[in-house]
Amino acid sequence: MLVRLPLRTPFTSAHGTETVREVTIVKLVAEDGVTGWGECSSLGAPGYAAEIGTASWDALRGEIVPALLAGGSWRDPSRPMASAAVDTALADLDCRSRHESLAARLGGSRSWVETCAVIGLVPSLDELLAAASARVADGYRHLKLKIRPGWDVEPLRAVREHFPQVSLAADANGSYDDGGAAFPAAAVDSLGLAYLEQPFPAGRLDLAAELGARAATPIALDESIGSVEAARRAVQTGAARVLNVKPARLGGIGAACEVCEAAAGLGVDAFVGGMLETGVGRAAALAVASLPGCSLPTDLGPSSRYFVQDLTEPIEVCGGRIPVPGGEGIGVAPLPERLASFRVDHAVLRP
Ligand SMILES: [Mg+2]
Known part of the structure; x- marks a missing residue:
């Protein structure tokens, strides 16, 4: 899902100014109901990297997650941040299923x-x-x-x-x-x-x-x-x-x-x-x-x-x-009411 969070204050680097933070959150749900979360942290405009937020959202929804669900090769070297979102969600899900923290x-x-x-x-x-x-x-x-x-x-x-x-x-x-x-x-x-x-x-x-x-x-x-x-x-x-x-x-x-x-x-x-x-x-x-x-x-x-x-x-x-969050997986999960209020788009994909 695509979420948009207001920043407390604008943040400026030599690459430009970010006033809101728009990221794609990947939620993977296994057959047994265990859930894994990952975030694609690409920024809103090119500068830091060629990969930007809305394009990452499109790639995750249209190509990367469908490839994962089809059991194919899903990593896209040209989109490391989108790939990292799925990578993290898989690691989180695996750690939660084994009741251990990612840090451990x-x-x-x-x-x-x-x-x-x-x-x-x-x-x-x-x-x-x-x-x-x-x-x-x-x-x-x-x-x-x-x-x-x-x-x-x-x-x-x-x-x-x-x-x-x-x-x-x-x-x-x-x-x-x-x-x-x-x-x-x-x-x-x-x-x-x-x-x-x-x-x-x-x-x-x-x-x-x-x-x-x-x-x-x-x-x-x-x-x-x-x-x-x-x-x-x-x-x-x-x-x-x-x-x-x-x-x-x-x-x-x-x-x-x-x-x-x-x-x-x-x-x-x-x-x-x-x-x-x-x-x-x-x-x-x-x-x-x-x-x-x-x-x-x-x-x-x-x-x-x-x-x-x-x-x-x-x-x-x-x-x-x-x-360092010490709970299972990454140790935190989105709060349902926050996801509901910050979500601007979402897609549900099945194998
Ligand atoms: Mg730096």
């Missing part, structure tokens, strides 16, 4: 995960510092600022100076797209960032490797990492010292776990990144974030940061940490 199934070692609060692009330094102050007051010890050309060193330095006790990172979402000339590497290096995420467009591993070779700040990659092979290549070429692991971008839970294992094997850090998920996608991603290979704080946020009402019981940050 995956080998998760933590029931709480340290979190990093992400602050989107805002119009002024005053608003930025107010947002940072609120997060620090909430107990966060890690902040990540969205940056782009023209909004980079000054905001980062302002937060660094006002909150010297917090760990600070930056995410450019690939916005330095002029061949790297505009990126203020020396100034950014002076700020002691935990990492700099995706400075250059997804396909420019060469620029990331070149910057990685001369900068002290570790380079993290997000949009560039579409597969386990891409993750290995990025690390081996020196383009990344940190991997952002998103089950949605990688096509599912299994691939996300493989990237975490690859990171540990290659000796680099990894963390699970958020996609403005509802509780369904957030819970599944948290199961991955509980793995030992996730060595840095997740940037999955609490329900209340994004939604007045989440689709599930809220998953909230407490003291800068977020709980």
